[in-house]
Amino acid sequence: MDLFGSRLKEGVQENRKQISLNNKDIEGRVKFSDILIKKNIDMEKKKSTRLSYNSGCTCCPRHCANKSFCGKSSNVVRVAKVMRHMYEEPILCPAGMGSGAIFFSFCSLKCVYCQNYEISSLGQGKDIKIYDLCEIFKKLEKMGVANINLVTPTHYTFEIIEALNSYRPKIPVVWNSSGYEDSSNINKLKGLVDIFLFDAKYFSPELSAKYSGARDYFDNFIKSLVVAREIVGEDIVQNGVMKKGIIVRLLVLPNAWRDSIEIFRHIKEKVGTNIYVSLMSQYVPMHKAKFYPEINRKITPLEYKKVLREMIGLGFNKGFTQDKTSANICFTPNFSRPTLELK
Numbered sequence: 376m377d378l379f380g381s382r383l384k385e386g387v388q389e390n391r392k393q394i395s396l397n398n399k400d401i402e403g404r405v406k407f408s409d410i411l412i413k414k415n416i417d418m419e420k421k422k423s424t425r426l427s428y429n430s431g432c433t434c435c436p437r438h439c440a441n442k443s444f445c446g447k448s449s450n451v452v453r454v455a456k457v458m459r460h461m462y463e464e465p466i467l468c469p470a471g472m473g474s475g476a477i478f479f480s481f482c483s484l485k486c487v488y489c490q491n492y493e494i495s496s497l498g499q500g501k502d503i504k505i506y507d508l509c510e511i512f513k514k515l516e517k518m519g520v521a522n523i524n525l526v527t528p529t530h531y532t533f534e535i536i537e538a539l540n541s542y543r544p545k546i547p548v549v550w551n552s553s554g555y556e557d558s559s560n561i562n563k564l565k566g567l568v569d570i571f572l573f574d575a576k577y578f579s580p581e582l583s584a585k586y587s588g589a590r591d592y593f594d595n596f597i598k599s600l601v602v603a604r605e606i607v608g609e610d611i612v613q614n615g616v617m618k619k620g621i622i623v624r625l626l627v628l629p630n631a632w633r634d635s636i637e638i639f640r641h642i643k644e645k646v647g648t649n650i651y652v653s654l655m656s657q658y659v660p661m662h663k664a665k666f667y668p669e670i671n672r673k674i675t676p677l678e679y680k681k682v683l684r685e686m687i688g689l690g691f692n693k694g695f696t697q698d699k700t701s702a703n704i705c706f707t708p709n710f711s712r713p714t715l716e717l718k
């Protein structure tokens with residue numbers, strides 16, 4: 376029997392204000408109780424539906440064959456943390472339920488300012504099998520969370536598809552992604568994923584190349600957003616809880632407010648303004664940001680206001696904002712201590 380056990384003391388304490396809905400933030404430390412991982416022999420025997428890693432990975436737009444820019448290995452999924460997450464957008468975290476977050480280790484983007492670099496770059500976590508992932512889904516469901524929240528799942532797209540084909544949770548599944556996606560893979564998530572929570576990081580290829588080594592970021596982001604809208608249809612929010620739909624998160628970077636505005640203009644052009652947006656002010660320079668003087672500071676209130684004003688002026692009127700107290704290193708998840716034990 377494998378066991379996850381941890382006492383979690385941190386969360387992303389993002390002090391979000393809702394523009395059109397009225398949920399309150401939730402305080403809290405959460406004790407994540409045991410997750411039993413039962414080996415499912417049948418699943419092991421079942422022929423893998425994954426694309427062969429040996430023939431080259433196509434999980435993200437890098438299509439980097441066997442070089443594994445992201446750091447993942449074949450045939451395993453590495454997970455850094457499983458928790459009841461109380462600090463996602465309020466429509467994902469109803470009071471008393473929270474969101475069932477599974478933080479995957481490694482990342483296909485590796486931003487120089489990453490706040491989770493212990494897991495995204497250093498790969499902290501534990502290797503698990505597909506059947507373990509299914510058991511985690513089941514355990515989170517039993518805990519009564521509002522959704523299964525797959526955090527940074529892109530580089531494990533095919534493994535997750537296999538898991539969801541083996542066990543389909545009865546609660547919504549959230550694809551919580553950097554937005555650097557191959558749109559053809561997003562299409563494969565039809566019927567498996569209910570909510571897309573996409574970051575919108577950059578419009579400019581120069582910025583995305585400089586900070587994330589991905590000159591093609593925005594092209595892939597916007598194509599994937601269009602596909603995501605096609606496959607989930609209209610947003611469905613019942614009693615303040617999202618059941619289906621899309622949320623676009625935008626973290627305003629220092630000296631990049633014009634870029635943020637361009638992102639909103641192009642989202643409006645491609646999918647319209649009837650979409651949830653989450654405008655974040657919580658940027659804190661971390662990881663390698665000290666080597667980039669222009670982003671080695673928090674954003675100013677004026678930078679945030681410029682983006683917010685333009686966003687509302689363009690017609691985006693449902694979503695979430697943050698106040699300036701959210702830009703605090705204390706509000707960043709701590710992945711440096713092991714909080715997931717696999718025995």
Ligand code: SF4
Nearest residue numbers: 432435438439445530
């Ligand atoms: S997910 Fe990782 S291994 Fe796959 S193409 Fe992207 S960077 Fe390469």
